[in-house]
Amino acid sequence: MPIKATLSADAQELTIRVVGRFDFSAHQEFREAYERGGLTPERYIVDLHDADYIDSSALGMLLLLRDHAGGDTADISIVRCNADVRKVLNISNFERKHPVST
Numbered sequence: 001m002p003i004k005a006t007l008s009a010d011a012q013e014l015t016i017r018v019v020g021r022f023d024f025s026a027h028q029e030f031r032e033a034y035e036r037g038g039l040t041p042e043r044y045i046v047d048l049h050d051a052d053y054i055d056s057s058a059l060g061m062l063l064l065l066r067d068h069a070g071g072d073t074a075d076i077s078i079v080r081c082n083a084d085v086r087k088v089l090n091i092s093n094f095e096r097k098h099p100v101s102t
Helices: 024-038 056-069 083-091
Strands: 003-007 013-022 043-054 075-079
Touching: 003 024, 013 024, 013 056, 024 056, 043 056, 043 083, 056 075
Parallel strands: 013 043, 043 075
Antiparallel strands: 003 013
16 A cells, blocks of 8 residues: 655645555554654645545544644645545544545
8 A cells, every 4th residue: 555755845745645545554654654754844735536445544544643743733634535535534524623625
């Protein structure tokens, strides 16, 4: 399960792209994506365009990212979700805490 992280040129935005299944098998790779190099960007984008599955452990990973990024004041957007992934995020009320877009 590849996780691809891209830091903006000004190091203020980190985009984490998830490909395939977003489940517990991605835990270490997802965590390394946002902890790498000790950088602390101001914004995080989680791109789920290529994620075809998401489960409760992935929701937990998103919460860990939120904690890492500053808790309730963290600037995290979850973008480009397919219908199935968006349904899981809606059921779990993630859109109330962080913007979720298709």
